[in-house]
Amino acid sequence: MASIRPDSKAMWLPTAVYERVPQFWLLMGLFFVLGGLYLGPEHPVAFMYIVIGVLSTALGIAVALHRAKYRQKRPAENSSETGSEAN
Numbered sequence: 001m002a003s004i005r006p007d008s009k010a011m012w013l014p015t016a017v018y019e020r021v022p023q024f025w026l027l028m029g030l031f032f033v034l035g036g037l038y039l040g041p042e043h044p045v046a047f048m049y050i051v052i053g054v055l056s057t058a059l060g061i062a063v064a065l066h067r068a069k070y071r072q073k074r075p076a077e078n079s080s081e082t083g084s085e086a087n
Contacts, residue, residue, distance in 0.1 A: 022064035029057030 032053030039046040 022060045022067070025056050025060030025063065027060075029053045029055070029060060032056060 030053065032049050034053075036046045036049030036053060039049065041047075
């Protein structure tokens with residue numbers, strides 16, 4: 001696996017921003033769904049608002065679940081590595 005050098009063009013986000021990304025997507029999705037419902041079915045873009053809202057909400061939930069799953073798995077990997085190094 002290649003390591004990322006500090007001078008590479010990788011995008012780095014502050015931790016406060018990075019941790020809030022799933023909540024941002026979830027909130028934006030809810031706003032889009034509510035906006036589509038507020039406009040009503042007779043408005044031409046209401047359906048697209050609802051579709052974008054559902055997709056954004058699903059993305060926010062998916063990212064949050066993947067992060068939680070990774071963070072639960074990560075401490076177990078670290079404890080098994082330290083145990084094998086002690087031998």
